[in-house]
Amino acid sequence: MVRAYRSRxxxxxxxxxxxxxxxxxxxxxxxxxxxxASGPARSPEEPTCPxxxxxxxxxxxxxxxxxxxxxxxxxxxxxxEGSGRRALLDASYRADLLVVGAPRRRxxxxxxxxxxxxxxxxxxxxxxxxxxxxV
Numbered sequence: 087m088v089r090a091y092r093s094r095x096x097x098x099x100x101x102x103x104x105x106x107x108x109x110x111x112x113x114x115x116x117x118x119x120x121x122x123a124s125g126p127a128r129s130p131e132e133p134t135c136p137x138x139x140x141x142x143x144x145x146x147x148x149x150x151x152x153x154x155x156x157x158x159x160x161x162x163x164x165x166x167e168g169s170g171r172r173a174l175l176d177a178s179y180r181a182d183l184l185v186v187g188a189p190r191r192r193x194x195x196x197x198x199x200x201x202x203x204x205x206x207x208x209x210x211x212x213x214x215x216x217x218x219x220x221v
Contacts, residue, residue, distance in 0.1 A: 187216075
């Protein structure tokens with residue numbers, strides 16, 4: 087699961103966009119190498135393929151509890167095609183804070199970050215908070 091959070095618009099956003107109390111959640115997904123996109127036309131809001139639909143459903147399921155616990159916070163859900171690293175680095179330009187989960191790994195020299203978390207800490211356009219996974 088890959089997430090990016092934002093509490094208000096980025097300073098470089100157009101002035102006609104008002105700050106909001108919103109959280110943006112991003113989940114990256116990839117299209118299979120062999121995928122046939124033929125089929126009935128869909129609305130622009132509807133996922134276009136089964137992997138995108140699974141990503142959207144997984145994101146909604148992961149956020150269901152938080153959305154119910156905090157109904158006053160708007161949650162913008164974005165399944166993004168591509169790598170988690172690229173999706174979050176792109177989201178970091180719109181965010182005030184990026185919050186990412188980190189799996190707990192036993193390592194002889196402290197906790198170890200994965201490739202995505204490491205890339206975000208070094209290349210994000212905004213501050214990054216790394217939250218360890220619950221055990």
